[in-house]
Amino acid sequence: MSKREVRNLLVGLDIGTSKVVCVVGEILPDGRIEVVGEGSAPSRGLKKGVVVNIDATVQSIRRAVENAEQMAGCRAQSVYVGVSGSHIKSFNSTGVVPVRNREVNERDVESVIDAARAIAIPADQKILHVVPQEFVVDGQDGIHEPVGMSGVRLEAHVHMVTGSLSAAQNIQKCVESCGLRVDKLILQHLASSHAVLMPDERDLGVCMVDIGGGTSDIAIFKGGSVRHTAVLPIAGDQVTNDISVAFRTPVPYAEEIKIQFGCALPEFAASDEMIEVKSVGEMPSRTLSRHTLAEVIKPRYDELFRFIRKELHRSDFYDVIASGIVLTGGSAQMPGVRELAEAVFELPVRIGVPQNIEGLKDVVRNPVYSTAVGLLLYGIQDQPKLVSRGGDSGGPGYLLNRVSSWFKGNF
Structure with a gap:
């Protein structure tokens, strides 16, 4: 009988307002990380980064972790968890x-x-x-x-x-209820910065903005160190809500329209490209142009960028970010967002994707996974002496740990 393979694994868990993402990374012998598993699930129990429904959040976390475990062929025992919200x-x-x-x-x-x-x-x-x-x-x-x-x-x-102590305890309780141990709670924008920022940007001065579903997270770096962080309660969910109200369509379908056809600049959208929009109740569907959709989306992104610019001026760091702005997160990948941001900030803007990591292409080159990948990179720095973790596919030790963690999270 062959000896079971020992794998050094790290698990990052990004509990967002619209989506829960779990990423499993294997630490290679040369110290690099290879993404070997990914799982995601719609987030049902959070509002603006804060848990408002324990049971719904637990179900979302469990589904995302199980999907990642299945892809990676392992069992997660502990996770690095991202935290954000207006309480920060x-x-x-x-x-x-x-x-x-x-x-x-x-x-x-x-x-x-x-x-x-x-x-x-x-x-x-x-x-x-x-x-x-x-x-x-x-x-x-x-x-x-x-x-x-x-x-x-x-x-x-x-x-x-x-x-907030209670917000952190609620997130930890949700994770432990899934039979997992929390290695550390990590500020989401610090994690994202590990994944998307270059060393020369950190030295010269840069502002990273992670635009998620419920919050937009700001981190400013200068001289290689973080100088200022902030959380704004304006993000992708407000865009979805505007579409839902303007076109009188259910929120889930408004989100689907935004992802599939959304554009932040009307001049980038063809006026002759038509979109079928479902109506609420039993009202018949209607047809609208993609150009009209962009005219609804642009004001909300413009408002967000002006709030960010106001925060930069308030913190007195606007004049030191010579490298410009790096946008990341799921809501940053919409066509036209970078060009609109450059017009508002009057600074260079780029879309940040995870760097210095290998593995699944859909993960390592996608801004949606910036926080989850950043949690892995933060975790490898947090653990100078790596131990075998997560490689068990079962066994009494694993089961005992899983049951123990479950009891801690529920009693």
Whole structure:
């Protein structure tokens, strides 16, 4: 009997407002990640990134994970989970400590980061991330790796992200109810940035916008580090709702029309290309031009981009994003979106797709999967010492872990 193959697997779970996406990545011997499984399911229990129905969310997660497991030929045991929503807050903080032995060591770095995060936050908020931006040793700034440097005073500038404690607990409960363990809750736009941004863009200055179904997530990078993050409650679902109201058609069919025929610029849509639109109730279907559809879609995208531009000005980072704007997410792939964004922002705009990853072509070159792939890339950095995970296809150890996780999530 041959020995069972041991596989190093990571699982990313993007729980979005319109869709739940699960991606399984196998860590290759050279450290790269190959996507070996993908599963998705319509999301029924979330509104603007926040769980509003536990049972519906659990069903969506379970369906997406099972599809990914079947494609990858494995069983997921733990997942990296993306989190977003209007409850997300972010701010920059600074900490200062003395250097104990006149030479900075790992303990000093941990101490100064702890000092930076030691600020009062509301009782209903939970710290999700403390991301170092740069270190200052005796007044010398711009240092990213201070260990080994001589000095007497160490200062750290960090970017902190907090989220609603109850929202995080609800997401964790939904995942654990599916028999899975949460490795870490990760801000979705930080995850997406790992997948779509180039190192030179991060250094020069760039704004990444992940346009999903319920929220649009903003992350600004400069000097190789994140400087500002924000969440706007305007995204693809508002476009769908506008189509539904304007054409008096059911929301599910409005979403189908948007995906199949949508265009953000009327001049890109042929006025003689006709679309059959189903009516509500027993009313007969009607025929409308694709140009008319684009005239409904454009104002909502224009409004979204103007809100983003206003946020960039409010954060005082509009003038430092020399690389321009990177749009990603499912709602960013509509024809005409990039051109409309360039007109509004007056900056270069590109559509971001996952980079530095191999495997399924439909996943690795599609902005819909940017967050899920980013969760894998974040996870491999979060685990310097990789252990065998997810490779079990059954067995008592796996079953015991699955049952234990289920009990934790339900009792």
